[in-house]
Amino acid sequence: MTFLHLWAIIIGVLAAGLPIAVHLLTKPRPVRLPLSTLRFLREAIHQRRTRHVLRDVLILLLRTLAVLLIALAIARPQWGARPLVSDQLDGDAVRVVALDVSQSMAATDRGVAMLERARTSASHFLRYRPGLKVNLLLVGAESRAVFDAPSVNFDQLREELANADVLPERGDVRKLVETAGKMLAPVSQEDRRRRELVIISDFQRSGWAKADFSSLPEGTQIQWESVAPPETLPNLAVLDVRMNMRELAGGCSQCEMDLYNGTPHVRPVEIELRVGESLWNLKATCLPETTTTLTQEIPWKQTGWQAGEVRLTNVDDALAADNVRPFAVHIPAEPNYLIITRQPASMRPSSSWFLECALALRQTSEGKPVTVQRVDPSELDSVTAASADLILLDHPGKLNENTTKLLAGFIRHGKPVLYVTSETQDAMNLKSLLEIVGESVPFPVEFAPPVVGRSRRDLMLASVKRDRPPFHVFGDHLNSVVGQLRFSGGLESRPLEGQHDDDLLAVYNDGSASIVSVTSEVGALAVINADLNESNLAKTGAFVPLLEELVHGLLYHDRGNETARCGEPLFVQLPAETGPSRILQAFDMKNGSLKFDANGNDENKQGELVDEETGTVWRWNSPARPGVYGVRHGEKIVFANAVALSPEESELESLDMQTLGPRLAGGHATYYRNVADGGERRDDFWIWLVVGCVLCMIGEVGAMIAFRD
């Protein structure tokens, strides 16, 4: 406990003796008087002395207490630890006020948005004081500083604070620390100014639990100003929307919606699922404090990009912005396949013929067989390769450097490749290919030509990943299916150090890899290590579903990642067939035009389509608002991407910074204050002291009345 006016305590202590002093000073000097009836007087006094002493002591105590209480009230006692950052501290100081403007700050508590509380709190730290320099950081996905360095332009800082608004972004604490560290860094060795960092936030557990402020300059004092209420605010949200693209046009997909119930109660919810012109009204029950996944089957009638959104209706919660989530979905047409092989089409049976037959079993939405093109490696060009949705290599022979580079480029641009390795040259081809692709497609094994003298015939599958494609499709029949398979040909393999074997889907009984499928954000590459012509795989009923699952996994490995987050950079490699950027136009699929910032500036200032060596790239540093944005060529939409809120912002549970703050501070001095539950240090105790003083005076009067004769 501290006192605002300590001098009042000293005066109060002195004044506490005032009633006694007044009593002594005003005590009438007794008149000496002989009295003959002293015995009666003594008897009377003896009877009344106890009563009077009690009265006198009581009155003296009450009077003294009243003086002490009024002195304490004037002293303005304050409870709790003294803030590290306040206007009452003198001396030169550099201060950074970090205001959290992430999406969660839009949550309302009893009608008041968190940001408004934060704004009020922040304004206290933007007051002029001699020797003080301040900067204001608006913390979202980026930490935006008002000035490049702390300034004395308090008017501008306050104006920026007044104009600050919630951004549909997550708060990036790491960038806050980085930016604040730069602001607070000493400008010279002689710079001994006090360094103050004030962070005003709701301190969401999801964003702040791993914060680390140890990198701040030495001596930085951190003050946590929490605007979060003691109880977690109730919130419902759509965290994610995914499409299980098992079916193509003419079929159906399962739309999976993750609904978050951040309340302590079971909540029935109504959901509005809109895809294009179609609308589904759904109902669900969400368990408390957990995420519930809701699925809805959606039939696709046409191919192409479509925009949709999932919206919670009739919901009364703290944060309304996360009750809707946009998504973009691409309904692909039946893929085109390209088999690069030296085997002629007339060679039957052959490994490539088995592949062609298996792939050609699929039909387009119009009922026609899908296109499977065969090409000799020597005749391969980029146009032919680009027109294929999946490239298969089977008995390609020795690939030249250009072909290898071309294939590697396609892999890096997301074009899936399936390599059936059966010849010695395939080991060299694969090695060259992976060297160019690099670490972006981490392969778990290294293939090598077969050892001379070791027979690679009648190999059996020793282990398979039964819960992953392609083997999961066999379910309980997996053992019987796998047991009948015999493989021949293929390459030796050895595992690579430091690589996970999750992508090693099947292993032969000699320890070599059988099926490897590597998918990453960049590309997808799978290997079937066998000669299909010499193996019985292609002659069994397991071949078609196994190949189909493998191909499907390669084609749609990156589905579900189309949703970008507001405020975070968007970097999209457009499909190769979209063409150069000059014929493309980015646009808002909902509004028809692309407005990337709140000021209505032209879209190309922040989002741009760039031609690069690998194709056209859509770059957007900071998508400002949720929505579905697309790229069109004329009237045809060639690509779409949804921009949505970060799901972390929907979890409004706050971190107990009073306890964890010192741990996160990395050794810096910290002070915690909760603005939501009264905000300021408790200094309203003086009211109760005044009340106590009044009660003492009333008690004194009461005592005088009670002891009156």
Place this chain on the structure above:
Amino acid sequence: MSRSIHSSRFLDLGTLSALTYLRFSTRHRIEGSYSGRHQSRQQGGAGEFVDYCQYSGSEDLRRLDWKVLGRTGKSFVRIYQDETNLLCTLALDVSGSMAFGSSPRRVAASAKLEYAQYLATAMSYLIVHGQDQVGLAVLDDRLRSHLPPGGTLTHLARLHEEIENLTVRPSTTMAAGLRTLFEQSKRRGVLLLMSDFLMDDLSEVFAAIKLFRHRNWEVAVLHLVHPEEESLPAGAAFRFEGMEGEGRLDCSPSDIRADYQKRFARHLAAVRQFALAGGCDYHLVSTSVPYLHTLGGFLVDRAS
């Protein structure tokens, strides 16, 4: 006489002239030394005829009514009421408490002792002036001095001198002095006791007074009370000091005035009760009343 008049500062003949026609009367027949104007307990051959009574043979033949005997042949004795003078003993309490009221700040009333001195001086003067005899007994915790009754001017002068020179003495008892006085008093008379009765042995005092009553003394009690004793002085704070070695006491009279007054009233009632129960003539005398008024009232009351 003139010596007495001019020697005592408590005797003011000018003011007493109004009372010269009043006499100290007794309510009972008394026993005196000389012939006087008070009815004697003796019935003899002189004085005022009151009755006849059958001669029993033991009476004085000088009082036989020979004429009646001659006419009726029966012997009757004539009874006459003797008249004698009054023997009055003024008993003055000189305990410390009698000095109360002598402080200069008390202007409303005189000290009790001073008042008693005035009263005793005037009373003695009137008694002697009425051809009676007056004595003086000064009492504290013992009989301090005793002047047997006398009727001469010399005696009166001496008595006035004694009264004038009275000083208080710290004492809290008086019964012993009264008993001594009783033992030293040879003849019956009137005992006029002036005291404030602020003493520890109040019951003993009245037990001693009863001795006088048993010997057919007529006892008149003048209970002297100072007005500030009744209600305590007005003021914020006092340091009261006992007048009979009772120590000191600081207090504010206003705090305890009511309780004190109750206790003092109870004391007055107790004294009155004792006095009346003992057959005494009780008079409460406030020193705020001029002593002449008190004296006049007392004499008139006695005469009625």
